Amino acid sequence: MSTPRIGLLYAGGTLGMVRSPAGYVPDRGLQQALARRLPEPGTDGLPHWTLIETERLIDSAEAQPGDWQALAATVAKHYDAFDGFIVIHGTDTMAYTASALSFALRGLRKPVIFTGSQIPLCEPRSDALNQLTGALQLAATHPLPEVMLFFAGRLMRGNRSTKVASDDLDAFDTPHFPPLARVGIQVETGPGLALPMPGAEAFEIAPAAHAEVAVLRLWPGLGVERLRRFLAPPLHGLVLQTYGAGNGPVSMPGFLDLLTQVSAQGTVIVNVSQCLRGRISAAYATGTAWAQAGVVGGLDLTLEAAVTKLHHLLASGLDPEQIRQQIPRPWCGECSPAADPV
């Protein structure tokens, strides 16, 4: 069997950053830095890899939906030349980009693994080499047909992931889904967790459109007038982060009326929980009232998956009611339907 070929797409982030007087900044010298530290491509059990720098090397805190689309286009451009891809990305918004690409890359038959590091490759205690060699080996030996994220020894589903620590090397988690694999002395895979290989569907990038999607986290003290200003048009989609299992101040005069009105005007409002673990349910009367206002329950979607799914559905030409119906339906493993809790 020939040695797999992996495309290493470099989008920026701490992994390839260098010191500057203002702090760490992205740098174009990653090829040389990797050549000094990694074995020759195709030797020592590693696949062949080729570094491809994206046009906009950024701190991922600068990422915009246009960057998701550009990255999806880069994967598509090089799709036939490689057996899989690693995306070197900043950790701050990695979960958003991984979620966005899980929706954008339709009919994906090759692994796309996001990784990065908490300490730059140029620093003595960097975690970068471990992440990169782990991701390269996984892409070559466990070519799962989906968008994933590899960090601190765990291979996770991209659209289930969220950044949980800024000061810990173990920076990501998938609170509602087990890891697809754990890399210790051996690679342990979770049986039956990966997405199935697509059938007849051809590989293509989903259409993108400019949509106004916003996020609002409820807090005690949010009043109707501030809510009204926040919901001012244009607003195509809103992710509403509610308390607990999906609750909010529904008895405040005017609060629910406003949400009902905005939904009726075509804004798709998705209810996700502020809690890291747990799903939206109709256990409380306050939660049920949202549903009556047209707010759709986002089950166990992460914030990142809810935002990017809304962008994706808004670009797909569906009307608001059709989008509401699609929110609780898993497109690529991003949520667990009510009858199938994980």
Ligand code: ASP
């Ligand atoms: N601010 C950096 C980024 O997201 C953090 C990192 O990469 O860890 O690009």
